[in-house]
Amino acid sequence: MQALDVIAKKRDGGELxxxxxxxxxxxxTDDRIPDYQAAAWLMALFLExxxxxxxxxxxMAMAHSGDMLDLSDLVRSTESGRKLLVVDKHSTGGVGDKVxxxxxxxxxxxxxxVAKMTGRGLGFTGGTVDKLESIPGYxxxxxxxxxxxxxxQIGVVLTGQTADLAPADQKLYALRDVTATVESIPLIVSSxxxxxxxxxxxxxxxxxxxxxxxxxxxxxxxxxxxxGLVRLGKQADRKVVALISDMNQPLGRAVGNALEVxxxxxxxxxxxxxxxxxxxxxxxxEILRLxxxxxxxxxxxxxxxDTLSSGAAWQKFRDLVEAQGxxxxxxxxxxxxxxxxxxxxxxxxxSGYVRSIEAAEIGLAVVGLGGGREEKGQPIxxxxxxxxxxxxxxxxxxxxxxxxxxxxxxxxxxxxxDRVLAAHxxxxxxxxxxxxxxxxxxx
Amino acid sequence: MQALDVIAKKRDGGELxxxxxxxxxxxxTDDRIPDYQAAAWLMALFLExxxxxxxxxxxMAMAHSGDMLDLSDLVRSTESGRKLLVVDKHSTGGVGDKVxxxxxxxxxxxxxxVAKMTGRGLGFTGGTVDKLESIPGYxxxxxxxxxxxxxxQIGVVLTGQTADLAPADQKLYALRDVTATVESIPLIVSSxxxxxxxxxxxxxxxxxxxxxxxxxxxxxxxxxxxxGLVRLGKQADRKVVALISDMNQPLGRAVGNALEVxxxxxxxxxxxxxxxxxxxxxxxxEILRLxxxxxxxxxxxxxxxDTLSSGAAWQKFRDLVEAQGxxxxxxxxxxxxxxxxxxxxxxxxxSGYVRSIEAAEIGLAVVGLGGGREEKGQPIxxxxxxxxxxxxxxxxxxxxxxxxxxxxxxxxxxxxxDRVLAAHxxxxxxxxxxxxxxxxxxx
Numbered sequence: 001m002q003a004l005d006v007i008a009k010k011r012d013g014g015e016l017x018x019x020x021x022x023x024x025x026x027x028x029t030d031d032r033i034p035d036y037q038a039a040a041w042l043m044a045l046f047l048e049x050x051x052x053x054x055x056x057x058x059x060m061a062m063a064h065s066g067d068m069l070d071l072s073d074l075v076r077s078t079e080s081g082r083k084l085l086v087v088d089k090h091s092t093g094g095v096g097d098k099v100x101x102x103x104x105x106x107x108x109x110x111x112x113x114v115a116k117m118t119g120r121g122l123g124f125t126g127g128t129v130d131k132l133e134s135i136p137g138y139x140x141x142x143x144x145x146x147x148x149x150x151x152x153q154i155g156v157v158l159t160g161q162t163a164d165l166a167p168a169d170q171k172l173y174a175l176r177d178v179t180a181t182v183e184s185i186p187l188i189v190s191s192x193x194x195x196x197x198x199x200x201x202x203x204x205x206x207x208x209x210x211x212x213x214x215x216x217x218x219x220x221x222x223x224x225x226x227x228g229l230v231r232l233g234k235q236a237d238r239k240v241v242a243l244i245s246d247m248n249q250p251l252g253r254a255v256g257n258a259l260e261v262x263x264x265x266x267x268x269x270x271x272x273x274x275x276x277x278x279x280x281x282x283x284x285x286e287i288l289r290l291x292x293x294x295x296x297x298x299x300x301x302x303x304x305x306d307t308l309s310s311g312a313a314w315q316k317f318r319d320l321v322e323a324q325g326x327x328x329x330x331x332x333x334x335x336x337x338x339x340x341x342x343x344x345x346x347x348x349x350x351s352g353y354v355r356s357i358e359a360a361e362i363g364l365a366v367v368g369l370g371g372g373r374e375e376k377g378q379p380i381x382x383x384x385x386x387x388x389x390x391x392x393x394x395x396x397x398x399x400x401x402x403x404x405x406x407x408x409x410x411x412x413x414x415x416x417x418d419r420v421l422a423a424h425x426x427x428x429x430x431x432x433x434x435x436x437x438x439x440x441x442x443x
Numbered sequence: 444m445q446a447l448d449v450i451a452k453k454r455d456g457g458e459l460x461x462x463x464x465x466x467x468x469x470x471x472t473d474d475r476i477p478d479y480q481a482a483a484w485l486m487a488l489f490l491e492x493x494x495x496x497x498x499x500x501x502x503m504a505m506a507h508s509g510d511m512l513d514l515s516d517l518v519r520s521t522e523s524g525r526k527l528l529v530v531d532k533h534s535t536g537g538v539g540d541k542v543x544x545x546x547x548x549x550x551x552x553x554x555x556x557v558a559k560m561t562g563r564g565l566g567f568t569g570g571t572v573d574k575l576e577s578i579p580g581y582x583x584x585x586x587x588x589x590x591x592x593x594x595x596q597i598g599v600v601l602t603g604q605t606a607d608l609a610p611a612d613q614k615l616y617a618l619r620d621v622t623a624t625v626e627s628i629p630l631i632v633s634s635x636x637x638x639x640x641x642x643x644x645x646x647x648x649x650x651x652x653x654x655x656x657x658x659x660x661x662x663x664x665x666x667x668x669x670x671g672l673v674r675l676g677k678q679a680d681r682k683v684v685a686l687i688s689d690m691n692q693p694l695g696r697a698v699g700n701a702l703e704v705x706x707x708x709x710x711x712x713x714x715x716x717x718x719x720x721x722x723x724x725x726x727x728x729e730i731l732r733l734x735x736x737x738x739x740x741x742x743x744x745x746x747x748x749d750t751l752s753s754g755a756a757w758q759k760f761r762d763l764v765e766a767q768g769x770x771x772x773x774x775x776x777x778x779x780x781x782x783x784x785x786x787x788x789x790x791x792x793x794s795g796y797v798r799s800i801e802a803a804e805i806g807l808a809v810v811g812l813g814g815g816r817e818e819k820g821q822p823i824x825x826x827x828x829x830x831x832x833x834x835x836x837x838x839x840x841x842x843x844x845x846x847x848x849x850x851x852x853x854x855x856x857x858x859x860x861d862r863v864l865a866a867h868x869x870x871x872x873x874x875x876x877x878x879x880x881x882x883x884x885x886x
Contacts (some may be wrong), residue, residue: 007623011489039479043486046454179483180450254821 001034003041010044013309018057025061028169035175042172042181049426050186056235057229058186062194063169063324067144069200071218074113074151078293085239085291086113086151089283090192093125095213096250100128100158101264102272102280102308103287105316108156110284112291117161117199121372121380123179124213124363126257129160130372134258134337136328154319166194169259174376180226183215189228193236203239203290206230206285210438211248213359219244219438226441234443236260239290242441243283246434249357249392252276256371256385258337259406265334275391275419276416279436281305338383340406347419348402354394354424361423362386365416384408386420395434446476446484453487461500467502476616485615485624498671499678501629505637507516508611510587512643517556521736528682528734529594530557531644532726533635535668536568538656538806544599544707545715545723545751546730548759551599552750553727555734558594560604560640564815564823565620567656567806569700570732572603574779577701577780577825581769586711594811609637617819624687628664632671638677646682646733648726649673653881654691656802662687662881669884677886681734684725685884689877692800692835695719699814699828701780702849707786708777711757718834722879724748729797729883759875781826783849789860791845795869804866805829808859812850829863836876 006020024041027033050058076084091097103108104114111169121127129140140160142150163170169191174193175180196204206229209215210222226242233240252273254263264271272384285300294300307313314430322328330336366372387404390396403420407413449463467484470476493501519527520632530550534540547557564570572583583603585593606613612634619625619634639647649672652658653665669685676683695716697706709715710723724770728743737743750756765771809815813824830847833839846863850856 004621004623007486011486011623034478036478036482036618036620037622039482040486040624043450043454043483044623074623102862175479178447178477179480180447180454180487181483392704 002224003027003037007037007041007044008119010041010048013048015051016054021054021057022061024367025058025065025168029065029171038172038175039179042179042187045187046181046184052231055186055190056232059190059193059197059232060236062166062168062172062190063197066166066198068198069144069148069162069163071115071148071200071202073149074148075160075202076111076113078111078342080347081324082292084112084293085202086114086115086200086206086434087203087287087291088196088199089112089205089207089287090196091207091389092192092209092215094209094251095124095126095359096252096260097126097209097250098131098254098260098264099207099280099283101131101261102267102313103284104156104158105268105320106284106304106307106313107287108154109312109316110293110303111155112288112293113151113359115147115199115201116158117195118158119161120349122376123362123374124367124372126255126260126363126372128158130380130382131257131260132158133203133263134368135321136327136330138321139324141323150323156316156320156322156415159324161195164178166198169194185221185224185228188225189232193229193232197236197238201238203287204233205238205287205290205442206242207283208244209247210244210287211246213363214247215251223439223443224442226256226439227443230443241286241290243286243437244439244441245437247281247359248434250359250362250388251279253389255362256366256369257380257382257407258339259385259387261331261337262334263345265331268308268317269311270309281308282437288428302334340408341408341415342407344403344407344413344417345396345401345404346421347399348396349398349421350406350426351396352428352430354390354392355425355427355431356392357388358423361419362388365419365423367417369405369412369416370409381408386416393431446470446480450480450484450487453484453491456491458494459497464497464500464505467786468501468508468611472508472614473543476707481615481618482622484578485619485622485630489624489627495674498629498633499675502633502636502640502675503679505609505611505633506640509609509641510605510607511641512587512591514558514591514594514643517558517591517702518645519554519556521554525735527555527736527750528645529558529643530543530646530648530730530734530851531557531559531639531642532648532730533639534650535635535652535658537652537690537694538567538569538802539695539698539703540569540652540693541574541697541703541707541719542650542723542726544574544704545710545756546556546726547601548711548763549723549727549747549750549756550730551597552755552759553731553736553746554598554738555731557599558590558642558644559601560638561601562604562607565819566817567803567810567815569698569703569815570723570804571601573821573823574700575601577704578764579770581764582767585767590596593766597759597766599759599763602761602767604638609641612637626658628667628671631668632675636672636675639676640679640681644681645728647676648730648733649683649685650726651687652690654689654802656693656806657690665886666882669882670886673886682815684733686727686729686880687882688722688880690802691877692724693802693805693831696832697828697830698805699809699812699849700823701782702828703828704774704780707775708774709832711751711760713752719880724751724842725880760824783826783851785850785853785856786847787850787860788844788847789857789864791839792841792864793869794839794841795871796874797833797835797839798868798870799835800831801866805831808862808866810861812848812855812859813852824851834876836874837862854865
C-alpha cells in the first residue's frame with residue numbers, strides 16, 4: 001500500500017477501507033508519511049467527505065494510536081447493586097465556558113466517578129487547563145497512573161490530555177489547524193471521539209455549542225455534529241447523550257482564566273450567575289442519568305441541586321484542588337488568585353434592551369489582553385479578562401456599568417474596551433432572552 | 444494576507460484573486476509557505492477547479508517566478524521582409540516520443556529559429572534530455588546566455604530547463620508528484636505554459652498525447668487540455684496550435700534512449716519508421732506556418748519534406764550536436780552510441796493481426812531494464828531498451844521477430860520479455876491501424 005494511492009482514492013471520491021485508514025494513520029503517527037501528504041489527504045477528506053464507516057474507522061485508528069485507558073476497575077456499585085459508570089464530558093468550546101470546573105466536583109459529590117482530560121484554549125475559546133492553572137500549584141500534567149489512582153481515591157480527576165493519548169489525533173489536529181481543514185464534521189467527530197474513547201469513560205455527555213461564539217454557526221451543522229458524535233459513541237459501546245446549547249453570548253459573566261475560576265467558586269458556594277448555574281445543573285442531570293445513578297430526570301435534577309446547595313460539591317472541589325497540588329487557601333479566599341493591576345468598569349453608552357453580545361468578540365478581546373493565545377504554546381496572563389454585567393434581553397440604563405475590564409496594560413485595556421463596547425448591540429424594543437439549550441440528541 | 448485564508452477560500456469554492464494567487468506562489472517559491480500548506484492548497488485547487496482567469500494568473504505568477512527570456516532580438520526576417528518568429532514545441536509525453544530530435548534541426552534547416560528547453564523522463568515516459576545524453580559529450584545544461592547565443596549562431600538549441608526558469612513550477616510540480624495532485628487540467632495547463640512563456644518563444648506547437656501510454660486517457664480530457672493550453676497561449680499573445688495525437692502504441696519502433704537517438708538519426712538520413720516520419724512532418728508543417736515561414740499547409744509540408752530529403756536537416760542535427768559539445772562521430776556512426784551487451788529478438792507466439800501494443804507497458808519494461816527512472820534523480824542506462832517490429836493492424840506470422848530487447852542483465856531481460864509479450868495482443872480478424880492525429884485545436 002502507498003500513501004499516494006490512498007490520497008488519490010479519496011480525491012476521486014472513493015470510500016477508504018479500514019486497512020487504508022489504519023495504514024495512513026499509523027504511518028503518519030510514526031513519521032513515515034510526511035506532513036505534505038497528510039495535508040493533501042486531509043483536504044481530500046474535507047472536500048470529498050467521509051461515510052459513517054470511514055469516520056468510525058478513522059476514530060478507532062486514532063484512538064488506538066496510543067494508550068487506551070481501561071477504567072473498568074473504577075466502576076462502582078450503588079447500595080442497591082446498580083453499576084455506576086465512570087463519566088466524561090466534552091464541550092466543543094466557547095466563551096466563558098467554565099462548566100467543567102463546577103460539573104466535575106458536583107457529579108463526583110453525587111457518587112459518580114469522573115475521569116476527565118481537558119485541553120488548552122486557542123483563538124477566541126478558552127480552555128479548562130488554562131483556567132485550572134490560575135490556581136497556584138494546580139498540576140495539569142498527571143500521568144496515566146496518577147489519573148486512575150486519583151479517581152479511585154477521591155472520585156474525580158481534571159487534568160490535561162497526556163501525550164500518550166490518541167497521539168495520531170494530536171498530530172493530525174495540529175496539521176488541520178494550519179491547513180484550513182478544521183471545519184469538517186467527520187474530522188471533528190473523529191478528533192473528539194478518538195480522545196474520549198482512549199480516555200476510557202463508559203458514559204459521555206457532549207455539549208455541542210452553537211452560535212457566533214462557537215465553531216458550529218448553524219443549527220444544521222450543530223445537529224450533524226451532535227448526531228455524528230452520538231452515533232460513533234454508541235458504535236463504540238459507550239452511553240452517550242449530546243446537548244446542543246447556546247453560544248451566541250458568553251456563558252455566565254466572567255471571561256478570562258482566574259475570573260472564571262472565581263465565578264466557578266461563587267457557583268459552587270451557592271451563588272454565581274443564573275444562566276451558568278442552570279446550564280451546569282442541566283448537564284449534571286444528564287450525566288447522573290447516563291451513569292446509572294438516577295433513573296428519572298426530576299430526581300436527577302433534585303440530586304444535583306441538593307448536592308450543590310449542601311456544599312458537598314464545593315467540598316469535593318477543594319478535595320480536587322488539594323489532590324492535584326493546588327493551593328486550597330487560594331480557592332477558599334479567591335482574592336489570592338492572580339489579579340490584574342487595572343480593574344475598570346465601563347458604563348453603558350445608552351439606555352435600552354441588550355440585543356446581542358458577540359461572544360467571539362469578547363473572547364478575542366480577552367486574547368488581546370493577553371488572557372488567551374493566537375498560536376499554540378504562547379504563554380498567557382491568567383489575571384486578565386472581561387466580566388459582562390448583563391445578558392441579552394436585559395433592560396439597562398445609560399451610565400450604569402455594562403462590563404468590567406481586568407488588564408495589566410493601559411493600551412490593551414483601551415483596545416479591549418472598544419472591542420467589547422462594539423460587541424454589545426442595543427434595541428429600543430424588548431428583546432427575548434436567549435435559551436440555554438436547543439436540543440437533546442440521543443441517536 | 445494569510446496563506447490559511449487563501450486555502451480556505453478555494454476550499455469553499457471561491458475564485459481566487461490575482462493578488463491571492465501571486466501571494467501564494469511567491470511565498471511558496473521563497474520558502475515562506477511550508478509544503479504542507481501548499482499541498483492542502485493544491486488539493487483544494489484540484490477538487491474545486493480553477494476558472495480560466497485563475498489558471499492564467501497562476502501561469503503568469505509561475506512564469507514570472509524566475510527569469511523571463513526575451514528572444515525578440517532573435518526574430519529574423521525573410522527575403523520578402525516577413526518576420527520569422529522563434530518557435531518552441533511541447534509534447535505532453537509518451538513512449539518512443541523522440542520527435543524533438545528530428546523536428547528541431549528540421550525546422551531550423553528551414554530557416555526558422557528553434558529555442559527549446561526540454562525535460563527528463565519519469566515513470567513510463569521518456570525525456571528528450573535523457574535521449575540527448577546518450578550522445579557522448581552532449582551538454583544539456585546550457586545557461587541562458589549560451590542558450591540565446593546558440594540560436595543566434597546556428598538557429599537551433601535543445602537543452603535542459605535551467606533552474607532559473609519558472610522555479611515556482613518546478614517546486615510545485617515536485618510537490619504535486621507526491622500529493623496525488625498531478626492530473627488536474629488547469630494545473631497541467633499552468634505548469635506547461637508557465638515554462639513555455641518563460642522560455643521566450645513567440646510561436647508554440649503543443650503535441651497533446653492521448654491513449655494508454657499518455658497522461659490523458661480520454662478524448663474529453665485531451666480536448667480540455669488542448670483548448671486550455673491554446674487559450675492561455677493566446678491570452679499571453681503567443682501564436683499557438685495544439686495537435687491531439689495517438690499514444691496507444693509507441694511512436695516509431697525504438698523505446699530507450701540511445702535506441703531512439705539511432706532511430707532519429709535514421710529518420711534524419713532519409714529512413715526511419717513511416718509513422719514517426721509522418722508524425723514529425725505533420726508537426727513541422729504546423730510550426731512552419733505558425734512561425735510565418737510558409738502560409739499554406741501544402742507548401743509547408745513540401746518544404747519540410749524537401750528539407751528532410753535533401754540532407755539539410757541531418758546537417759543541422761550534426762551542427763547542433765557539435766555546438767553543444769557532443770561527439771559528431773558517434774552520430775555519424777551510431778554503432779559508437781552506447782550499446783547493450785545482450786540483444787535478443789523475441790518471436791511472435793502466434794500468427795494474427797496485432798490488435799494492441801500497450802504503450803505504457805513498453806515504457807515500464809524499459810524502466811525495468813534500467814533505461815528510465817521510478818524516482819527523480821535516479822541514474823539511467825542509456826544503452827537498454829525495446830524495439831517493437833510491428834504496429835497495430837500488422838499481420839504477422841508465428842515465429843517471426845515481434846520485438847527485440849536490448850539489455851545488460853539476464854534477469855531483467857527475461858522480465859522485460861514477459862512484460863512486452865503480454866503488452867502485445869492479437870486478433871484473428873483484420874484490425875484497423877491507429878491514426879497518428881485526431882484533432883487540430885486552434886482556439
